[in-house]
Amino acid sequence: MGNAVVAAGLRKAYGGGDKRHVALDGLDLTVPAGTVHGLLGPNGAGKSTTVRILSTLLRPDAGRAEVLGHDVVREASRVRYLIGMVGQNAAVDEILSGRQNLAMFGRLYHLSGKEADRRADELLELFGLAGTGRKPVKEYSGGMRRRLDLAAGLILSPRVLFLDEPTTGLDPRGRTEVWSAVRTLVEAGTTVLLTTQYLEEADQLAHDISVIDKGRVVAGGTPDALKAKLGGDRIEFVVHDASDLAPAAALATRLGDGEAEIDEDARRVGVPVKDRVSALIALARALDEAGIAVEDIALRRPTLDEVFLTMTGVAA
Amino acid sequence: MNTVGSRLGWAVRDGWTITRRDLTHLANQPWQLVVSLLFPIMMVLMFGYLLGGAMTVPGGGDYREFLLPGMFGLTMVFGLERTLIAISTDASKGVTDRFRSMPMSGSAVVLGRCAADLLDSVVVLAILAGCGLLMGWDWHRGLDQAALAFGLLLWLRFAMLWVGIYLGLMLPGPEMVMAAQILVWPFGFLSSTFASPDTMPGWLGAVVEWNPLSATVSAARELFGNPGVGGDSWAAANALPLALAWPLLLTAIFFPLSVRRYRRLSR
Numbered sequence: 111m112g113n114a115v116v117a118a119g120l121r122k123a124y125g126g127g128d129k130r131h132v133a134l135d136g137l138d139l140t141v142p143a144g145t146v147h148g149l150l151g152p153n154g155a156g157k158s159t160t161v162r163i164l165s166t167l168l169r170p171d172a173g174r175a176e177v178l179g180h181d182v183v184r185e186a187s188r189v190r191y192l193i194g195m196v197g198q199n200a201a202v203d204e205i206l207s208g209r210q211n212l213a214m215f216g217r218l219y220h221l222s223g224k225e226a227d228r229r230a231d232e233l234l235e236l237f238g239l240a241g242t243g244r245k246p247v248k249e250y251s252g253g254m255r256r257r258l259d260l261a262a263g264l265i266l267s268p269r270v271l272f273l274d275e276p277t278t279g280l281d282p283r284g285r286t287e288v289w290s291a292v293r294t295l296v297e298a299g300t301t302v303l304l305t306t307q308y309l310e311e312a313d314q315l316a317h318d319i320s321v322i323d324k325g326r327v328v329a330g331g332t333p334d335a336l337k338a339k340l341g342g343d344r345i346e347f348v349v350h351d352a353s354d355l356a357p358a359a360a361l362a363t364r365l366g367d368g369e370a371e372i373d374e375d376a377r378r379v380g381v382p383v384k385d386r387v388s389a390l391i392a393l394a395r396a397l398d399e400a401g402i403a404v405e406d407i408a409l410r411r412p413t414l415d416e417v418f419l420t421m422t423g424v425a426a
Numbered sequence: 427m428n429t430v431g432s433r434l435g436w437a438v439r440d441g442w443t444i445t446r447r448d449l450t451h452l453a454n455q456p457w458q459l460v461v462s463l464l465f466p467i468m469m470v471l472m473f474g475y476l477l478g479g480a481m482t483v484p485g486g487g488d489y490r491e492f493l494l495p496g497m498f499g500l501t502m503v504f505g506l507e508r509t510l511i512a513i514s515t516d517a518s519k520g521v522t523d524r525f526r527s528m529p530m531s532g533s534a535v536v537l538g539r540c541a542a543d544l545l546d547s548v549v550v551l552a553i554l555a556g557c558g559l560l561m562g563w564d565w566h567r568g569l570d571q572a573a574l575a576f577g578l579l580l581w582l583r584f585a586m587l588w589v590g591i592y593l594g595l596m597l598p599g600p601e602m603v604m605a606a607q608i609l610v611w612p613f614g615f616l617s618s619t620f621a622s623p624d625t626m627p628g629w630l631g632a633v634v635e636w637n638p639l640s641a642t643v644s645a646a647r648e649l650f651g652n653p654g655v656g657g658d659s660w661a662a663a664n665a666l667p668l669a670l671a672w673p674l675l676l677t678a679i680f681f682p683l684s685v686r687r688y689r690r691l692s693r
Contacts, residue, residue: 193527197520210454
């Protein structure tokens with residue numbers, strides 16, 4: 111399979127004179143078809159601008175971008191038949207019901223009245239909104255609204271879906287709902303480009319991540335690769351008796367790949383390791399043989415938060 | 427697929443979908459129409475009965491007959507708020523962006539808005555006219571002249587549509603919309619809606635006479651055969667051509683501005 115999205119040297123500045131603000135400063139991006147790509151970055155990094163250019167809402171000042179081989183500026187109307195766009199707000203009509211919304215958008219996607227109604231029912235079913243009847247959207251919960259918004263972006267079963275901060279402002283339950291909806295789409299072969307400020311979200315959903323800052327990509331790769339860049343894994347365990355801390359740390363230093371650290375208050379020992387799984391097994395066995403009672407033992411990898419902080423200098 | 431004919435066809439079809447959206451709003455919350463009618467009806471009752479006794483119409487005549495065409499005109503101008511709110515809500519909620527990311531006709535959003543708002547104005551005018559008839563207002567120069575008067579009122583509403591679309595795209599949020607609504611008031615009240623300019627201080631009378639709303643209201647009074655028409659000034663003597671020219675001028679200014687503003691969304 112080829113690439114669903116290719117962007118090269120995208121530049122975009124807003125305003126002029128003193129108020130000129132550079133949003134994109136030569137951004138490159140490639141998203142293979144059938145994958146989920148996460149655009150991760152702090153506020154104002156250029157995430158939304160990128161998505162708005164790719165979804166034909168905004169013209170770039172320089173550079174070019176293609177969606178499924180079609181130029182987003184010159185072939186904008188062609189691109190609009192192939193994409194779905196879900197912006198930061200739940201862009202639906204509050205006074206209409208969910209079904210009325212989807213049927214309206216279906217007609218505007220140039221489905222016939224009958225097809226639009228049928229597609230509306232299918233999508234309501236798919237997103238667990240079938241029971242909402244004539245209830246106007248303004249009475250929906252945040253999660254329901256967002257799911258309806260997603261559904262509206264999927265009327266033509268787009269091959270590429272742009273999601274701009276799809277879970278911003280949602281409670282954990284709403285977030286889980288949206289995540290599972292996105293996973294279902296990806297299983298069906300949709301390519302998703304997702305912007306987020308939530309590292310957990312990128313970690314959960316994305317195959318590949320581009321970390322962007324000040325309008326450029328500053329790092330990229332799989333979530334695992336990004337974490338590995340930052341440093342290796344650690345094993346951490348908690349001993350039952352504080353008196354075991356010293357011998358346990360000695361064992362850990364011998365079996366691990368570095369000096370073990372002791373946290374007296376938490377009765378915790380931590381040690382960096384290279385071969386994570388065999389180190390974990392060996393250490394667990396050694397502790398058992400030495401008769402040291404362990405309350406908890408775990409492998410810990412650096413979180414994307416730490417990756418993010420290191421690369422952009424901004425705490426997420 | 428891109429012939430002029432098919433593009434026009436899609437523009438009309440998509441425009442109708444947008445208009446239908448507004449009609450569905452009406453079906454979903456019919457009380458909204460009642461609320462929007464409450465204001466003009468209360469104004470008519472208040473001015474017609476509470477204050478009307480103290481009002482005199484220059485040249486004589488019944489005050490309520492004088493008042494009704496004024497209320498029709500004022501309602502057309504206040505219709506601006508409806509357009510303004512619809513446009514700015516869609517823009518701030520991201521619905522406008524959704525439309526723009528879809529393969530629908532670009533002009534349909536505006537076409538649909540236009541049809542929906544004019545349709546709404548026709549309904550409101552019909553109901554207000556019904557109330558007027560109950561209060562003793564009538565047209566005296568035949569149905570064709572009356573139809574012409576209603577046509578002029580809708581022509582003013584049509585011009586206000588572009589002002590509303592332009593302002594709706596300009597203003598960033600609901601707070602600014604409130605401010606804009608308040609600014610519509612002086613424009614509405616500094617007119618010959620409630621009192622003849624002849625009764626005002628000279629400078630104020632001149633401002634009021636040249637208000638586009640006054641031109642439409644005076645022309646409507648003339649065509650309905652209601653009292654309070656005429657005056658010494660040029661504006662008063664030429665209400666009919668002015669009632670055609672003012673909305674044309676407003677449209678000529680605000681239509682291109684709205685189109686430009688809409689295009690600028692992609693910059």
